[in-house]
Amino acid sequence: MNDIRKYFPVLNQEVNGHPLVYLDSAATSQKPTQVLEVLKKYYEFDNSNVHRGVHTLGNRATDSYEGAREKIRKFINANSTEEIIYTRGTTTSINTVAAAYGRANVNEGDEIVITKMEHHSNFIPWQQLAKQQKAVLKFIELEEDGTISLETVRQTITPKTKIVAVTMASNVLGTINPVKEITEIAHENGAITVIDAAQGAPHMPIDVQDIDCDFLAFSGHKMCGPTGIGVLYGKKAHLENMEPIEFGGEMIDFVDLYDSTWKELPWKFEGGTPNIAGAIGLGAAIDFLNEIGLENIAKHEHELVEYAIAEMEKVGGISIYGPLDPSKRCGLITFNLDGVHPHDLATVLDMNGIAIRAGHHCAQPLMKWLQCTATARASFYMYNSKEDVDAFVAGLRMAKEYFNDVF
Structure with a gap:
């Protein structure tokens, strides 16, 4: 793992006169040279629209674009590339399910179950769907340490529940949720599951057939791919019964004056010219992740989190949110330093070349549950090291001393 950093050229720079320590991968990861080179090659040699042409550049672009879809299928162990829909990101994927599946299957009095730890992208679509359909929005209550109890899941999901939408790993608490068991409980009650894997796909192996989830969403930019x-993964039976929500080129089969028919899966959900370079870049990112090994990445991050939590506790005056057991969380730590606003802390750290995130992290209901207006977050990835943690903790000590002196 110590050699991986060399593949990320953006990390080889100074920020404000200090070597860059990038601890904001939960917001977006950095991109390895393998991905950058593939993007450059596409635009330099293969730039063309996909599917529509018969010339050489068009064929090469189409082969790479659809080849990336097969890589994604293998990456999450889907049954078929028909179940792999390209979108703009996790947000678009979840909104597609809420609009195309939710409006057709959720009626007045039905239940939609989520948690208070959800990112706004997996919160607001269901909140708004419940309002539109006059359904009941319910929440799986969290345990004191920010985890989910399966007993609480069983008490919350009922035969009236139509959709259960949960994150695989919280972008604030770091909590890794038991999505396979949640899916089993949902199916026992006749509900479908939607899994937000934005913080899961970059860091841990995913097998959608083993989880048995109905839908799963993730973004390329958090897993070494382009923005x-x-x-959107969806079981074929669901996708076949869903109507597209965007209409235009690419997704049509036949257009008449007063009616139209749609292409087969997966293209009926991919109207318009797609993000061709993005898809090809995501395929290259998956190649890179497979070469490193998701198990190795998860192990490395758990070691960093365990080390960081122990070192942060030595500083004193720090509140860490979420489970303290590194095996129960992904590679991030959300915290507050007593008496210091997270934005002030992030600014001081940035002056020393240390990049962290500060704010509500697109999880305002969770902030309310934590009784915070904002928090700071350090998130780790394969290219981080214990030396990065040491620099981060030294920055925390310096910030603590500075603000104690000032105030």
């Missing part, structure tokens, strides 16, 4: 590309 503006994401994936």
